[in-house]
Amino acid sequence: MKQEHSQTFPVEAFSRRTARSASSALDRWAVGRIQHAVAGARLRLALWDGFEAPASASAPVATITFKNRRALFSWLWDAELNFGEAYMSGGVDIRGDMVRLLEEIYRAWPDVKRQPWWFRRESHSVRTAKENVHRHYDLGNEFYRLWLDRQMVYTCAYFPTPGLTLEEAQIAKMDLVCRKLNLKPGERVIEAGSGWGSLALFMAKRYGVSVCAFNISAEQIAYARDRAVREGLADRVHFIEDDYRNVTGTYDAFVSVGMLEHVGLSEYHELGSVMNRSLTATGRGLLHFIGRNRPMPLNAWIRKRIFPGAYPPALGEVFERVFEPQNFSVLDVENLRLHYAKTLEHWSGRFEAEAGEVARMFDETFVRAWRLYLAGSQAAFNAGVMQLFQVVFARGDTNAIPWTRASAAAHT
């Protein structure tokens, strides 16, 4: 595992070549440019020789220290990609509150770019999808077990009150999904993208339904099948190692939690077709996904290092491409972005507590990359740069829909 990872994250080890030389006027000019780009953010910028730029705002939440010239100029060249690259490799250090620092940067950053011309052309073939998923979700169940909740739910939790434990909040989330789907005993559910199986098993156990759960991560499927057997649910929960595009059969409910981000815009119509052909006349569905207030590409570093091929869509993109062509009716949308910030806060805390173990499993660069990914995601949800949408839908012509929200409102 460690060797494979080293190929994925080439350590350029800037840190070992830390410039001993004093910073030049050019270096200080570069710092000024960077400070200008995030004007208003409460942060301090420093260089390897102790130089500190005059703080542009009072009470900085953290100090970013460039440990060598290469880190400094790579950020100037392409901050979106190279801040992450430099931090990961040790070319940049952060002292202070990393989440608040990143939130300051998100809020100060000039208005984001629209999608570049090449963006829609990324492949999301069945094969590429499998490779993309493998890169992230097959890092090893042992790794995820270190810092996820006991049930290994790797999506936004739901905190009826903010003080809940992560364990409780993940159960509350699964229950919320089931209530929104109005699941009844004996019904058949299709799940697209089932992670380590927690939702599929929860639905079967608590709501008495049978579930077909599709997933293309081999490690997750193996884990989930094992769990189904151990919990005596193997007869009612079938984990299928296959692409969602190969779903067959008809079901009373379609649910997908945290998969749409990996589907790719080019496949949205196909996803809608799958939903359409797999739902009964009175079937209903729920999509839970990370989204945006408007279309924009995912951060380049996250795409490169963490989630290849991922894209959090704007609601309009989902509605136009997934729902409208099939005449699905949107019944309910809820934005839970602050719940994802809270979830990530839990994950970061648990991850840091196990950072030494993670470094032994992989290496320090991996720890720094994941620290930045978790902190940056929390900051993005806090700053409103990312959203978490739950969308409930049904066929356009069925009146078998909830009269009000009251039926979905009870908490566990």
Add this chain to the structure above:
Amino acid sequence: MKQEHSQTFPVEAFSRRTARSASSALDRWAVGRIQHAVAGARLRLALWDGFEAPASASAPVATITFKNRRALFSWLWDAELNFGEAYMSGGVDIRGDMVRLLEEIYRAWPDVKRQPWWFRRESHSVRTAKENVHRHYDLGNEFYRLWLDRQMVYTCAYFPTPGLTLEEAQIAKMDLVCRKLNLKPGERVIEAGSGWGSLALFMAKRYGVSVCAFNISAEQIAYARDRAVREGLADRVHFIEDDYRNVTGTYDAFVSVGMLEHVGLSEYHELGSVMNRSLTATGRGLLHFIGRNRPMPLNAWIRKRIFPGAYPPALGEVFERVFEPQNFSVLDVENLRLHYAKTLEHWSGRFEAEAGEVARMFDETFVRAWRLYLAGSQAAFNAGVMQLFQVVFARGDTNAIPWTRASAAAHT
């Protein structure tokens, strides 16, 4: 009033020229074509001489009788427009359950057309908007008083349970809107399109806010101002006879119930700008509007006779044009279409009870046109051809948003 109306609804009085002649083979062929177009709908088609087409499905819910050749062939030529024209003028009679009949037709109709090329070019200038609104909302407060609830709320009600009275359900709707907006005493609210003033006065009275309410219907504004004075709220609720595009000032909440349908796609960006410039940094808003599952033009007859210039949008159109350009964040969407069907059922019942009075105020053609409009709207919401969306939004960068839905869930 009667005279003005006669210009708008020219009575062609087909009914007085009812063909005495027996129907021909051509007439019967035409009936067959019509039956084919709505194949599967449980209805019976009949002609002026007693001819009845063999029912295409069992247990017809109603019989449509063409009373002359002109009505028959005009329907064949353009059913979407001329069914309404023929019914209104008496060229067509309907025996049986009109709502169920129209629902059968909606459900059986071949898939609806996309927007025609000319559709986006309808004018929605300030002047045209005023004319369009005048045609419908200035028919006379006395007319609307006959069949609306006591508070004169002419938008979808909310029935926590289906058995509520219309009065109760309109109050429940206004309360739902206020709770979703999380209104607090002393806050300032801007309302775009305020009808007869019921929501503005309700917000001030029950939630202690001050309200600026914009409306371009002269009759409605006069009524609302009078009511504000009578209820002692004139110091806190200001009714302004002007276009929403002329809104000035900043407010804690922006609310618009039943106006977006009249705004026109070309003005959506401008509406978003108005919302953006009139909301404080932590402001939030709610749009309540009739919509669609996907873009399609409004029924041609409704556009011609009832709502000139109206367009119920798909959610994606609203999000892309109103919210995205301003970086608004969608927090919550609820689809209440069955509540609008229930509301229309109440309105139809009250309208029929006052049909004689309406005929005296206008004429029989007017009664038939409005009967068809109310029944057709109820059928459209029942059949899932129309939706009723409430969308709650806030600025993209504020965290002053509800943690969960619990705060909005209490019923009056």
